[in-house]
Amino acid sequence: MSTFFLTIGFGLCAFVFCVLYRVVFGPGVFNRIAAISAIGTKTLIILLIMGFIYDRVEMFVDISMVYALLNFIGVLAAAKFLGLETDL
Amino acid sequence: MMGGAIILSALFLLGGVFFFFTATVGVLRFPDFFSRLHATGKGDTLAVLLCLIGLAIYEGFSLTALKIVFIAVFMALAQPTATHAISRAALRKGIQPWMKGGQENDSGV
Numbered sequence: 001m002s003t004f005f006l007t008i009g010f011g012l013c014a015f016v017f018c019v020l021y022r023v024v025f026g027p028g029v030f031n032r033i034a035a036i037s038a039i040g041t042k043t044l045i046i047l048l049i050m051g052f053i054y055d056r057v058e059m060f061v062d063i064s065m066v067y068a069l070l071n072f073i074g075v076l077a078a079a080k081f082l083g084l085e086t087d088l
Numbered sequence: 089m090m091g092g093a094i095i096l097s098a099l100f101l102l103g104g105v106f107f108f109f110t111a112t113v114g115v116l117r118f119p120d121f122f123s124r125l126h127a128t129g130k131g132d133t134l135a136v137l138l139c140l141i142g143l144a145i146y147e148g149f150s151l152t153a154l155k156i157v158f159i160a161v162f163m164a165l166a167q168p169t170a171t172h173a174i175s176r177a178a179l180r181k182g183i184q185p186w187m188k189g190g191q192e193n194d195s196g197v
């Protein structure tokens with residue numbers, strides 16, 4: 001089962017690198033924010049899978065929870081800041 | 089642990105990885121910002137829910153599984169909220185949605 005988790009982790013890492021294209025080259029700041037949010041979502045699952053591989057889920061699940069909260073708050077703050085009337 | 093629970097959690101995880109794949113293809117291939125947000129908002133939410141449910145089934149009946157289920161509930165609430173906020177901000181900044189046959193408009197801000 002550890003090999004299965006490792007395979008899924010590597011697959012999610014490949015998806016993260018694919019989405020990273022949109023972060024680097026994506027036109028405009030909104031594309032970048034949306035892609036960063038997607039990367040954070042994938043990272044949450046990767047953290048939990050790392051916990052299962054290391055057999056220390058009870059520690060990694062807290063890190064993953066904090067990551068979910070920070071991702072959500074970051075996207076909300078970016079939306080609030082970018083939605084203002086002033087030009088950047 | 090029973091073998092059935094492991095197979096069920098593996099199926100949930102594979103479904104989650106499949107929806108992560110579709111969301112990634114959508115982010116890379118769709119023509120403008122709003123359709124990309126449509127792909128990542130819905131696909132990632134479903135994929136995260138499937139993956140977390142699979143991991144909670146694999147963990148079994150414990151406090152850690154309860155925390156994983158809490159993360160799933162929080163993501164089900166937070167991800168559509170974040171998508172709505174970022175899309176409303178983009179619409180306020182004047183990004184035009186892509187129309188079929190319209191001119192190429194993928195400028196961002």
